[in-house]
Amino acid sequence: MKLNLLKSMPVVLAGLFIGSVAQAQEPVTSTTKFRTWSVGVNAGALTPLSPLGGKNDFSNNKTSFGYGLYVKKQFTPYFSLRLDGVRGKLKGDNSEAYDSGLINNSPVRAFDTQLSYSGSLSAVVNMFNIDMFKKEDALQLFVSAGAGLAGYKPTITTAAGSSLYAGDKNIKELIIPVGVGAKFKLTDAVNLDLGWTINFVDGDNLDGVYKGTSNDKYNYAYAGLEYALGSGKQLAFHNPVALTYDEAVKAKQTADALKGDLDAQKAENAKLRSEMNDLLKDTDGDGVADKLDKCPGTPAGTVVDGSGCPLVVTKVTEKVIVTEADRAVVKEAIKNLEFDLGKATIRSKSFASLNRVAALLVEKNFSLKLAGHTDNTGSKALNLRLSKERAESVKAYLVSQGANASRIEATGYGMGQPIATNKTAAGRQQNRRVEFTIY
Template identity: 50%
Template sequence: MKSNLKKASLLFTGILVGGKLFAQTPDTTRASDYVKPFSGDDAFRTWSIGVSGGVLTPYTIIGSNRKQDFTSPKANLGYGVYIKKQITPAVGIQADFLGGKLGADNSQVNSFGNTYDSYSTKLHYAASLSANVTVGNISWHDNKSAIQPYVSVGGGTMHYTPVLTSGGTSTNFRTDNGGAINEFYIPVGVGVKFNIAKGINLDLGYQVSFVYSDNVDGFNYGSNNDRFSYAHAGLEFALGKKSKPQMAVHNPVSSMRTEYMMENQNTKNQLQAQIDAQKAQNDQLKADLATTNANLAKFTADSDGDGVPDFYDKCPNTPAGTKVDGAGCPLPVAKDVKVYVTEADRQVAREAVKNLEFDFGKATIRQHSDESLNKLAQLMVAKKFSLKLSGYTDNVGSVEANLKLSRARAEAVKTYLATQGVEPSKITAEGYGKASPIASNKTAKGRQQNRRVEFSLY
């Protein structure tokens, strides 16, 4: 047993020293660890392989060891390899292979009075498929995770050959199939991984395998199935492009922080560039304005205060309060002219109202309304009439929308008449929305009548 413990100790030491050598290469590169948040699996290394060595023993930290078939468990050298596919940063599927030897001395006395001095079981292989769950892989102090505690559970088959020794004579437990046995077992493990270099992890773990039989030691005592443990140290190597981070150790919080810092810096640079460009533009505008003010100073003097600069004033020294034209000369005093609106004139306005239609929900005048509006425009130009336009809508829609639409329709009529020669100052346009309906809004015909613009000549 001392020889086996020495071998296991040397194996642990070698792995730890190797880990220290790897760890001496500082991982200061952070850009290579960055992955855009919410990227797919292609952005990571999701496959890895691992090797391990350690101690195989029937002694376990779970359950009562006093009730095992042999009372003095031995520690023997074990070894293992695995391949793992990481599904998410926290969950991976792992295929394990475990080999080595189990042994113990001093059997219990079974119900037949049989005892054995020792047993030695060659574990040809134990192959299993397990779920490996990382308990935590985010470091809030470092950009890259450093430690990942994990748990695992699975199931598989093991192929082994138990040999019993009594009185110096060794015999196989089974006489058929070369003494070999195949059994189902359930491995349950815990451990912790240390990131010693990019894509390389030191794996320290402890696994208890529960066998679905009582044949591992070749001796039946009591009603308990056999179990054994494997305490190990090993190295895990990520497969794939070295430029990609390993999913199992990736820190998504770091990537989100990097993304934020990059976007923040880009935004800051863009804003600074815009500020600098705006400052340069403002400086140029100030210079241009100063030049323009200097050139226009001579055009701003207005000695008589009539609103026309002296440079353009053809009639200087106009008395205060006198209305002048663009040349600064007094405007002729307009004589009051009385305007009379006849019944025939009102009939022209009524025809224009009767034939006026708009597109539904719009301020677009339909073409067949043009003829009546043209006659009204000719009348207003000829007799210098003024016109008040009052726009109305039906009750479909909100109050605010109807007010806006009624004003727009009145303005549309005003614009049309202005294009026909009527002075815009002769026309006032108001909108009253769905107020003052002239027909029922419960029928399509009534609503059509309520969508109108009323004309008042004066």
């Protein structure tokens, strides 16, 4: 049996290492600072038997006081490594019969073993959080397994009443501890620790009697306190499942809010388009919007004035001369022309320079071509419509100031004729324009 346990050690240690690496790969998505180191003290009952089967060398195994301490490193909410040390006594005798009724006729009447030390390194796995939707729990159930070394001194009492000692030196044997437990969080730094560990000894001399038929074993049931070192929350009670759930809920709430904003913007755009269509509506097609047309229903092809009324035109052939001063008036209007963002509404600061252009058109009877342009932000269809609406908006304003609608041509070119790069804010600003050409 001893040989089989020694052969199994590389497998046990490899399992601990692989488990720690696999668990450590689980990311903790919270920015909260965690406590990962802790120390614990405990005390409880040591008993030289196991409920998992196997015949004991003594028929009456007694419970004795034991105590221990440990240091633990928490790698993830589910996995940690724990270094334990335990001391105490193990006692038993043959004063009672076995459960089967058989009497132990061994020449040894009793034993008293001093457990000088028991040191082991175990992998501890937290089974689950009691409440999967709570980011931090107060109760953890765990299992553990590991390997270590025990040093002990057995003393036996013969049937004749004499005592025999194992000697001054400790007997050293490999142990395999397997345990279960529950941990209750009392504060951010203190936990109540309840546990039960079965220690399988790689030898048959823990009780001072060697029969060679089975290895000895002993239990340690304990209660104690664990102190988490550092500051912040304890990583062992952190629940990444609940944290992920909260993040998913927040992401959905953000998406719903963005969708609501988008729907509101769509409704606002639809309202603006309706208002613009009403503003530019020209039922009789004379170039004057219905809202400004004082003579609605003029026949097609009728030359009208700025108010939409028929204009008596005397055909006079004259040479149209555009001076530098005229071009300066137009240039100033272009420079000062501004619209509301994403709309065809002219801002009031542009009215003064537009009024001078209207006066120039009336005074010299010039013709004017308005060409609307946009940058490449948005769809092609949207930009084409917006550029057309802005050019028409300028025309409607000039006509309202007395300019001849039939001499003003408004065209939208969208984003197809940029004069600067659309890769910079300054370039896009230059591309959003309405060009004036007088002739």
